[in-house]
Amino acid sequence: MRNVYRKVPDRCHRKDSLMKTFKGGIHPNDKKELVEDNPIAALPLSDHYYVLTQQHIGAPAKPIVKPGDEVKKAQAITEPLGFVSAASHSPTSGRVKEIIQRVHPVTGLLAPCIVIESDGKDEYMPGLPLERDPFSLQKDELIGIIKSSGIVGMGGATFPTHVKLSPPKDKKIDTFIVNGAECEPYLASDYRLMLEEPQRIIDGARIVMRILGVDKAIIGIEDNKPDAIKKMKEIAPPEVQVEVLKVKYPQGAEKQLINALTGRDVPSGGLPMDVGAVVQNTGTCAAIWDACANGIPLIERITSITGRGIKHPKNLRLRVGTPVKDVFEFCGGVVDAAKIIFGGPMMGIAQFTDEIPIMKGTSGILLLTEDDTNLSTYSACISCGRCVEACPMGLIPSDLSKQGEKGMWEKAVGTNLLDCVECGSCTFVCPANRPIVHFVKFLKSLQRAASAKAKGA
Amino acid sequence: MMSSILLIGGIGCVAALILGISSVTFAVKMDPREKAVLDQLPGANCGACGMAGCAAFAHELTVNDQAEMTCPAVNEEALAVISEVLGRSLGGGTSVVACVCCKGSPAETVDRYNYIGPKDCRSAQIIAGGAKGCGFGCLGLGTCVDVCPFSAMYMGEDGLPHVIIERCTGCGKCVEVCPRGIIKLIDKTGNYSVGCISKDTAKVMKQLCKVGCIKCGLCVDICPFEAITVSKDNAALIDQNRCRSCGLCVGVCPTGVITPMRKPEKVSIIAERCKGCAICEQICPVNAISGEIKKPFVVDDSRCIGCGMCIEKCPTDAIERIRS
Numbered sequence: 001m002r003n004v005y006r007k008v009p010d011r012c013h014r015k016d017s018l019m020k021t022f023k024g025g026i027h028p029n030d031k032k033e034l035v036e037d038n039p040i041a042a043l044p045l046s047d048h049y050y051v052l053t054q055q056h057i058g059a060p061a062k063p064i065v066k067p068g069d070e071v072k073k074a075q076a077i078t079e080p081l082g083f084v085s086a087a088s089h090s091p092t093s094g095r096v097k098e099i100i101q102r103v104h105p106v107t108g109l110l111a112p113c114i115v116i117e118s119d120g121k122d123e124y125m126p127g128l129p130l131e132r133d134p135f136s137l138q139k140d141e142l143i144g145i146i147k148s149s150g151i152v153g154m155g156g157a158t159f160p161t162h163v164k165l166s167p168p169k170d171k172k173i174d175t176f177i178v179n180g181a182e183c184e185p186y187l188a189s190d191y192r193l194m195l196e197e198p199q200r201i202i203d204g205a206r207i208v209m210r211i212l213g214v215d216k217a218i219i220g221i222e223d224n225k226p227d228a229i230k231k232m233k234e235i236a237p238p239e240v241q242v243e244v245l246k247v248k249y250p251q252g253a254e255k256q257l258i259n260a261l262t263g264r265d266v267p268s269g270g271l272p273m274d275v276g277a278v279v280q281n282t283g284t285c286a287a288i289w290d291a292c293a294n295g296i297p298l299i300e301r302i303t304s305i306t307g308r309g310i311k312h313p314k315n316l317r318l319r320v321g322t323p324v325k326d327v328f329e330f331c332g333g334v335v336d337a338a339k340i341i342f343g344g345p346m347m348g349i350a351q352f353t354d355e356i357p358i359m360k361g362t363s364g365i366l367l368l369t370e371d372d373t374n375l376s377t378y379s380a381c382i383s384c385g386r387c388v389e390a391c392p393m394g395l396i397p398s399d400l401s402k403q404g405e406k407g408m409w410e411k412a413v414g415t416n417l418l419d420c421v422e423c424g425s426c427t428f429v430c431p432a433n434r435p436i437v438h439f440v441k442f443l444k445s446l447q448r449a450a451s452a453k454a455k456g457a
Numbered sequence: 458m459m460s461s462i463l464l465i466g467g468i469g470c471v472a473a474l475i476l477g478i479s480s481v482t483f484a485v486k487m488d489p490r491e492k493a494v495l496d497q498l499p500g501a502n503c504g505a506c507g508m509a510g511c512a513a514f515a516h517e518l519t520v521n522d523q524a525e526m527t528c529p530a531v532n533e534e535a536l537a538v539i540s541e542v543l544g545r546s547l548g549g550g551t552s553v554v555a556c557v558c559c560k561g562s563p564a565e566t567v568d569r570y571n572y573i574g575p576k577d578c579r580s581a582q583i584i585a586g587g588a589k590g591c592g593f594g595c596l597g598l599g600t601c602v603d604v605c606p607f608s609a610m611y612m613g614e615d616g617l618p619h620v621i622i623e624r625c626t627g628c629g630k631c632v633e634v635c636p637r638g639i640i641k642l643i644d645k646t647g648n649y650s651v652g653c654i655s656k657d658t659a660k661v662m663k664q665l666c667k668v669g670c671i672k673c674g675l676c677v678d679i680c681p682f683e684a685i686t687v688s689k690d691n692a693a694l695i696d697q698n699r700c701r702s703c704g705l706c707v708g709v710c711p712t713g714v715i716t717p718m719r720k721p722e723k724v725s726i727i728a729e730r731c732k733g734c735a736i737c738e739q740i741c742p743v744n745a746i747s748g749e750i751k752k753p754f755v756v757d758d759s760r761c762i763g764c765g766m767c768i769e770k771c772p773t774d775a776i777e778r779i780r781s
Binding site for chain 2: 353438441
């Protein structure tokens with residue numbers, strides 16, 4: 001297969017045919033060398049933390065503190081409204097200064113945000129961190145702990161974890177998959193976690209296996225992380241299997257990962273649980289371990305600060321709510337960055353301001369220079385079919401993009417618009433430079449607006 | 458040679474005969490009124506009536522005696538003709554026109570980021586709520602112009618859409634697609650509009666836009682008819698039922714956000730009817746009327762603001778509106 005974009009890093013030494021993968025996908029240059037060898041560092045305590053109340057997919061969460069309240073580290077400051085929702089916790093001890101409107105990094109719109117003024121003591125709630133044996137707890141207790149700890153999918157989608165771990169009775173789960181693929185170029189936060197703290201991931205995975213009642217777990221890792229594969233294989237107990245995946249984007253997308261590891265296809269409009277699988281990110285597993293064994297909620301995560309636009313790329317252990325400005329300062333400052341992206345280059349979201357905080361789903365912050373970005377305009381579709389070849393979901397992105405130009409969402413829904421996972425493979429290969437994912441997002445927004453209108457009418 | 462002419466000609470004759478017979482036998486009987494109604498409808502097939510197009514709506518009107526005139530684009534003359542054809546009086550008809558309530562051209566406003574995506578406002582809006590700093594400002598990509606079925610809108614050189622009032626039928630297509638809700642349907646007879654719907658305070662407004670409503674309330678104070686309302690978090694709003702088009706608000710607005718929608722109206726006195734009672738002279742708020750008692754009065758065009766107060770008070774109906 002001829003693919004002009006094919007650039008497989010030198011580290012990938014195996015033959016392609018030996019490794020598991022899915023159909024479609026692309027081979028971007030992974031650029032992980034910028035940051036992958038930097039050990040995880042901690043950021044000094046910031047003066048203020050900005051905890052957004054909506055850090056997850058689903059119903060919003062309501063603040064339960066008011067300005068002037070004293071809070072301790074790990075104290076709950078929002079409560080979930082509804083089942084598909086998640087709480088947030090104070091990242092340090094101090095005082096609630098105010099509740100303001102701040103730009104939300106995902107939507108770009110103003111959203112309520114709790115500002116916590118640090119008192120510099122960084123004291124936990126009384127009794128924390130505790131030490132308990134999570135394997136002596138019952139399934140429901142564990143799910144309760146995960147829910148109250150505000151754990152969400154930390155790969156970036158931020159779907160509340162307790163929902164994923166409570167499948168309906170009629171769905172039999174037989175496979176648990178730990179997602180260590182980290183297929184987004186540039187990012188290396190999961191890699192560092194697997195290398196430096198593999199025990200947390202394995203133990204967290206064992207807790208999830210207990211909750212789901214499965215006796216086998218698979219950790220899928222892309223072949224461009226041989227050190228992590230070695231490390232995980234060394235310490236993995238027999239019930240946890242480490243599988244090597246072909247280096248291909250989007251190998252870490254839920255449905256593609258399930259397909260690569262089990263050969264099952266998640267049906268159109270379905271969920272992984274429909275084929276008996278549950279997928280959790282490595283970071284989520286580590287957070288589950290912290291919550292269940294030590295009682296510490298999700299208040300910090302590993303984030304890669306990378307790209308040529310930052311002076312010293314680093315892997316940092318960041319508290320949720322840390323102002324991005326402090327992070328950039330710690331990394332030596334921004335050097336002629338043309339684009340700041342929350343997440344990776346493929347699925348991340350470009351930001352227009354640095355007045356934003358770290359969120360639970362911020363796996364990386366990417367600073368691209370002008371050379372790395374493509375700001376030119378797009379032209380008409382030349383019907384070359386490269387996007388069709390690249391689409392991991394088997395869609396026809398060229399059609400979707402043309403429908404997007406015309407705003408024909410009804411027709412697009414008929415051509416499986418809603419199955420698009422917005423991975424960006426089509427946009428990456430498009431020789432006409434068409435923003436296909438943007439068109440898809442646009443069509444989805446029209447579809448959402450129309451269905452909301454239909455509901456209201 | 459001859460045989461081929463005969464053959465082709467023969468085939469032609471037979472085909473013509475078949476076509477002629479079938480056109481009579483299979484003719485679809487159409488109500489002549491339907492055609493007459495269709496002729497009067499705008500023919501843009503915009504769908505605002507709720508039917509698939511003008512032909513479908515004309516059919517509905519003809520066959521269904523209860524059908525109401527839901528076409529927002531039909532004008533009064535056409536409405537009269539349709540009523541006559543159908544033999545029943547139909548209400549409705551256009552009473553509104555679209556009005557773009559934003560004056561913030563790119564030169565007057567600040568952008569938050571550089572948008573390079575598709576030229577569609579709805580598409581731009583999904584990226585962090587649009588590039589324009591003011592959340593109530595026109596994104597200027599012209600989606601409203603693209604959807605207008607009557608070519609009643611155009612993008613001006615200032616980068617903003619403009620409505621050609623004479624062509625606008627008030628169908629509301631542009632209102633539907635505007636992601637920021639900037640386009641409003643206002644009374645057709647209105648003469649002045651406020652080009653801003655911002656809910657931002659004056660302080661925020663000043664940083665984002667030079668021509669936005671700063672809620673100073675000067676227009677409210679000067680309006681002789683209490684037609685304008687403004688509050689801390691709502692831009693000035695003209696109640697078109699109360700507005701008498703005097704235009705005083707335009708003069709006092711510090712940011713120039715209130716503008717005439719068309720050339721202002723004036724009044725003129727019909728000399729034959731005027732008895733010279735001088736009531737108009739006394740009532741005129743801008744001293745535009747003068748004259749001698751018991752002789753025809755005259756209006757000073759340069760002063761008249763077209764408020765029409767004199768028209769109401771004139772005991773002999775001697776004053777009429779004119780377009781300047």
